[in-house]
Amino acid sequence: xxxxxxxxxxxxxxxxxxxxxxxxxxxxxxxxxxxxxxxxxxxxxxxxxxxxxxxxxxxxxxxxxxxxxxxxxxxxxxxxxxxxxxxxxxxxxxxxxxxxxxxxxxxxxxxxxxxxxxxxxxxxxxxxxxxxxxxxxxxxxxxxxxxxxxxxxxxxxxxxxxxxxxxxxxxxxxxxxxxxxxxxxxxxxxxxxxxxxxxxxxxxxxxxxxxxxxxxxxxxxxxxxxxxxxxxxxxxxxxxxxxxxxxxxxxxxxxxxxxxxxxxxxxxxxxxxxxxxxxxxxxxxxxxxxxx
Amino acid sequence: xxxxxxxxxxxxxxxxxxxxxxxxxxxxxxxxxxxxxxxxxxxxxxxxxxxxxxxxxxxxxxxxxxxxxxxxxxxxxxxxxxxxxxxxxxxxxxxxxxxxxxxxxxxxxxxxxxxxxxxxxxxxxxxxxxxxxxxxxxxxxxxxxxxxxxxxxxxxxxxxxxxxxxxxxxxxxxxxxxxxxxxxxxxxxxxxxxxxxxxxxxxxxxxxxxxxxxxxxxxxxxxxxxxxxxxxxxxxxxxxxxxxxxxxxxxxxxxxxxxxxxxxxxxxxxxxxxxxxxxxxxxxxxxxxxxx
DNA sequence: TATAATTGATAAATAAAATTTATAAGTGAG
DNA sequence: CTCACTTATAAATTTTATTTATCAATTATA
Numbered sequence: 001x002x003x004x005x006x007x008x009x010x011x012x013x014x015x016x017x018x019x020x021x022x023x024x025x026x027x028x029x030x031x032x033x034x035x036x037x038x039x040x041x042x043x044x045x046x047x048x049x050x051x052x053x054x055x056x057x058x059x060x061x062x063x064x065x066x067x068x069x070x071x072x073x074x075x076x077x078x079x080x081x082x083x084x085x086x087x088x089x090x091x092x093x094x095x096x097x098x099x100x101x102x103x104x105x106x107x108x109x110x111x112x113x114x115x116x117x118x119x120x121x122x123x124x125x126x127x128x129x130x131x132x133x134x135x136x137x138x139x140x141x142x143x144x145x146x147x148x149x150x151x152x153x154x155x156x157x158x159x160x161x162x163x164x165x166x167x168x169x170x171x172x173x174x175x176x177x178x179x180x181x182x183x184x185x186x187x188x189x190x191x192x193x194x195x196x197x198x199x200x201x202x203x204x205x206x207x208x209x210x211x212x213x214x215x216x217x218x219x220x221x222x223x224x225x226x227x228x229x230x231x232x233x234x235x236x237x238x239x240x241x242x243x244x245x246x247x248x249x250x251x252x253x254x255x256x257x258x259x260x261x262x263x264x265x266x267x268x269x270x271x272x273x274x275x276x277x278x279x280x281x282x283x284x285x286x287x288x289x290x291x292x
Numbered sequence: 293x294x295x296x297x298x299x300x301x302x303x304x305x306x307x308x309x310x311x312x313x314x315x316x317x318x319x320x321x322x323x324x325x326x327x328x329x330x331x332x333x334x335x336x337x338x339x340x341x342x343x344x345x346x347x348x349x350x351x352x353x354x355x356x357x358x359x360x361x362x363x364x365x366x367x368x369x370x371x372x373x374x375x376x377x378x379x380x381x382x383x384x385x386x387x388x389x390x391x392x393x394x395x396x397x398x399x400x401x402x403x404x405x406x407x408x409x410x411x412x413x414x415x416x417x418x419x420x421x422x423x424x425x426x427x428x429x430x431x432x433x434x435x436x437x438x439x440x441x442x443x444x445x446x447x448x449x450x451x452x453x454x455x456x457x458x459x460x461x462x463x464x465x466x467x468x469x470x471x472x473x474x475x476x477x478x479x480x481x482x483x484x485x486x487x488x489x490x491x492x493x494x495x496x497x498x499x500x501x502x503x504x505x506x507x508x509x510x511x512x513x514x515x516x517x518x519x520x521x522x523x524x525x526x527x528x529x530x531x532x533x534x535x536x537x538x539x540x541x542x543x544x545x546x547x548x549x550x551x552x553x554x555x556x557x558x559x560x561x562x563x564x565x566x567x568x569x570x571x572x573x574x575x576x577x578x579x580x581x582x583x584x
Numbered sequence: 585t586a587t588a589a590t591t592g593a594t595a596a597a598t599a600a601a602a603t604t605t606a607t608a609a610g611t612g613a614g
Numbered sequence: 615c616t617c618a619c620t621t622a623t624a625a626a627t628t629t630t631a632t633t634t635a636t637c638a639a640t641t642a643t644a
Contacts, residue, residue, distance in 0.1 A: 029593095069375070073372075311620070
């Protein structure tokens with residue numbers, strides 16, 4: 001049996017039409033008919049209901065069951081191809097969320113350079129959520145990630161690089177004393193990251209939990225702009241210490257009785273990804289270089 | 293490319309010998325050589341290192357990476373075949389751990405009979421651990437399961453049928469008063485299930501937690517024997533209420549300040565298993581029939 | 585309602601791919 | 615050095631996949 005038969009079957013299930021499927025692959029229509037027949041022989045069961053000659057083709061239960069497995073098989077083969085392609089090119093595609101990267105990269109830069117890894121790493125800069133999706137789809141080999149929840153996914157492994165905390169931050173120009181109450185905090189004007197970021201989601205969970213409604217006057221996806229606005233005392237903000245710890249002109253605002261989740265900085269990769277020496281070395285460099 | 297090439301490659305990786313691999317599949321030796329060449333073409337990368345002509349064949353990094361994906365592909369195809377086979381035979385292979393089955397089956401027997409499901413269910417009686425392994429390997433469609441921890445596995449889904457508790461049990465002939473202290477309990481002689489059972493594992497965790505060493509005088513895998521021995525006051529035991537609640541002549545022994553985990557009775561099945569009407573109906577029968 | 589257009593199935597022919605046979609050439613043990 | 619064993623290759627053969635041509639069933643539409 002040919003591996004193509006699975007591809008044909010998957011497309012046929014989608015298009016529900018033999019001729020269109022044939023056209024899609026640039027083959028003749030009987031090819032699809034015979035291919036399906038091969039599959040039905042191979043699995044010993046009818047996969048498609050031919051009620052009427054034209055129109056409205058339907059998968060049998062067995063066909064639907066097979067489709068689920070076929071989807072996985074095709075996905076796995078696709079992952080194999082993209083993994084091998086990058087292995088061949090000696091490229092490691094690494095996902096880099098901006099805030100975390102700015103924080104970590106100075107610590108590991110020399111090490112990466114010494115090992116000649118700088119050319120071998122193909123960088124993809126995006127948000128943590130997007131990077132995680134790219135990683136699962138096989139378009140990344142490994143990714144840095146900032147998250148409050150450790151991945152629970154049998155397909156993924158991770159290494160905790162650092163555990164940070166979320167902070168409320170304000171300009172150094174301000175004076176809040178040792179700490180303030182939540183009610184005082186709510187009198188302030190907030191400048192926040194936009195809705196997609198982890199920071200914002202944690203902020204939302206925290207406002208929900210304490211049932212408060214802060215005054216958000218500005219949102220941005222550019223966290224440097226955010227920090228500069230806070231420095232200039234245009235408002236206060238909420239962000240992981242990852243972003244703010246290296247900055248001058250910013251202070252942490254301590255709020256009484258405020259509980260926030262930890263912010264994990266991880267390296268994430270697929271379980272199935274082969275740990276070549278280069279791959280392992282990169283993981284080592286990040287985890288060693290970022291120890292306290 | 294032929295699906296067989298993956299099989300050949302998997303076996304070649306295992307046997308590390310072209311001729312033996314050929315013999316294993318009953319084909320000629322060049323078949324394996326050409327098959328490998330096809331794979332190397334398909335994926336555009338060398339998979340096997342031919343250091344010397346005879347002996348000691350080694351996979352390249354790319355070969356190792358491919359092998360991981362190939363293992364999944366072959367497993368998935370195997371799952372497809374066994375799923376479809378049972379769909380065709382209209383058989384649902386269901387795993388039944390004895391204790392749970394004895395407890396539940398009377399409640400659902402009539403319903404199963406009315407729907408003519410009794411013949412369609414192929415029963416596999418074994419311990420919860422073994423059944424879970426069989427389920428993952430595709431040799432079962434669905435299984436009843438007794439466990440203290442809910443499965444965390446993306447490949448599996450489950451439905452909680454009932455939540456039971458673990459009890460210390462003794463013969464009705466004995467009189468313990470309202471409740472007793474742990475120290476008094478330890479003076480007793482224990483008759484327990486053998487090491488493989490959930491009950492025994494929970495018992496072990498509980499003795500570890502409270503750092504005590506009970507006097508176990510007899511072990512058995514036959515829980516009816518165990519209950520009969522307890523009835524006859526040959527010793528006391530530890531088991532989920534599932535086993536003992538229907539029995540006469542047995543009492544629960546309440547121990548002060550003793551915390552035990554819940555005992556979940558689940559129906560577990562693979563995420564990829566198609567939920568045919570029969571399949572869904574069986575799940576419904578079990579969950580409806582076992583409501584309090 | 586007749587007719588044209590479209591659909592999927594089938595047979596036979598053809599093309600493509602997998603496999604075998606036969607053989608060569610490299611390697612290691614004795 | 616020779617023998618036994620390995621993998622690679624070329625050519626022949628077998629098997630499998632695909633195409634072409636065509637038919638019968640079904641829809642669309644005029």
